[in-house]
Amino acid sequence: MSARERPALGVDTEVGTLRAVLLHRPGDELKRLTPRNNDQLLFDGLPWVDRAQDEHDAFADVLRGHGVEVLLLADLLTETLTTSGAARMQGIAAAVDPRKLGHALAEDLAAHLRGVPAVELSAILTAGMTFDELPIGTGAATPSLVRLMHHGADFVIDPLPNLLFTRDSSFWVGGRFAITSLALAARVREASLTDLIYAHHPRFRGVRRAYESHTAPVEGGDVLLLAPGVIAVGVGERTTPAGAEALARSVFEDGLAHTVLAVPIEQTRASMHLDTVLTMVDSDTVVMYPVVRDTLSAYTIRYKDGLVAIGGPEPFLEAAAVAMGIDKLRVIDTGLDHVVAEREQWDDGNNTLALAPGVVVAYERNAETNARMEASDIEVVRIAGSELGSGRGGPRCMACPLARDPLG
Numbered sequence: 001m002s003a004r005e006r007p008a009l010g011v012d013t014e015v016g017t018l019r020a021v022l023l024h025r026p027g028d029e030l031k032r033l034t035p036r037n038n039d040q041l042l043f044d045g046l047p048w049v050d051r052a053q054d055e056h057d058a059f060a061d062v063l064r065g066h067g068v069e070v071l072l073l074a075d076l077l078t079e080t081l082t083t084s085g086a087a088r089m090q091g092i093a094a095a096v097d098p099r100k101l102g103h104a105l106a107e108d109l110a111a112h113l114r115g116v117p118a119v120e121l122s123a124i125l126t127a128g129m130t131f132d133e134l135p136i137g138t139g140a141a142t143p144s145l146v147r148l149m150h151h152g153a154d155f156v157i158d159p160l161p162n163l164l165f166t167r168d169s170s171f172w173v174g175g176r177f178a179i180t181s182l183a184l185a186a187r188v189r190e191a192s193l194t195d196l197i198y199a200h201h202p203r204f205r206g207v208r209r210a211y212e213s214h215t216a217p218v219e220g221g222d223v224l225l226l227a228p229g230v231i232a233v234g235v236g237e238r239t240t241p242a243g244a245e246a247l248a249r250s251v252f253e254d255g256l257a258h259t260v261l262a263v264p265i266e267q268t269r270a271s272m273h274l275d276t277v278l279t280m281v282d283s284d285t286v287v288m289y290p291v292v293r294d295t296l297s298a299y300t301i302r303y304k305d306g307l308v309a310i311g312g313p314e315p316f317l318e319a320a321a322v323a324m325g326i327d328k329l330r331v332i333d334t335g336l337d338h339v340v341a342e343r344e345q346w347d348d349g350n351n352t353l354a355l356a357p358g359v360v361v362a363y364e365r366n367a368e369t370n371a372r373m374e375a376s377d378i379e380v381v382r383i384a385g386s387e388l389g390s391g392r393g394g395p396r397c398m399a400c401p402l403a404r405d406p407l408g
């Protein structure tokens, strides 16, 4: 794609025709998962990596087939590390933790990493490094107790298997990107990579930041752009009330939104993000887990003439319709049978990625939810996700839209 054909970056809804997206093809970081570390690394099992890659390639092909430009995070990372010394320093500083490694090993390791080629550094920053993989000389200059006392399979640099879920480590609001502040230790470092890519890769030159220098946790899976100027933010296991409040103030001050709905969600693994219980499939339609349909509520944060007002809580569906300026938000249920609905919610049946208004990508396994969407005139493009799904994330989690057309 030539520079002239590239879509202008910016996203102001969940469903405008998708033009460009950031994905991460799962790589060696998934090969780090073991039965001992998978819980801590937020995977429910050990994915078969080759198959996960095939499934992901098919997902990327579906997007390309619909005219979407697919940018791969590892390529952007390598290109950034090749051209920017500052990006290298930033990536290394975030990965080498002296509190864990001690000063001797941390200094030697950082010096070593400064000298490795960009492709290799990119691989280390994503897949991590074990003590066995430390180059022989590292830590030898100054004796390191840490090196002596660690098992060879322990991580010097932790792997980032959840990088696959590009939705969470950055998101766009209008013409700006936001680097998130991830809540759990296993994912915190992901944002250092998205941060250095957006800061230094030429593709993003001149693009400004939203939610700048805020530290309260906000994850992209909790942020739904319901309509231009209207954002819903899930508050639960990941995004905190302080995070939602800080995001609201920041988007208000930057003129990116006039209303933010803070939506409490249960703090459980099954509903870790708002997009696990509902996603938008059309400009006035959501697919939603029926168990939360009648109980989901929202605090409405509004901005007018420089003043912030908070109302509610009220039923989410009503608050959303009012904020969006529509009569009613149409709801498609995940499944009416409780057991089916619970299973399909767990398997990311609600986690759809809109390609255009009324056209979504969904996991094929959620047969009932997909059939229900089709019965409501939503076009469903099915993808396989048996291995990808073991990290508990669906098509929406695996994609960070960079460009969508405004709604007509």
Ligand SMILES: NC(=[NH2+])NCCC[C@H](N)C(=O)O
Pocket (backbone or CB within 6 Å): 041, 042, 043, 162, 165, 167, 168, 187, 220, 221, 222, 272, 273, 275, 276, 391, 392, 393, 394, 396, 397
């Ligand atoms: N937007 C999402 N729902 N992302 C899913 C992320 C899944 C990932 N394993 C985690 O626990 O963080």
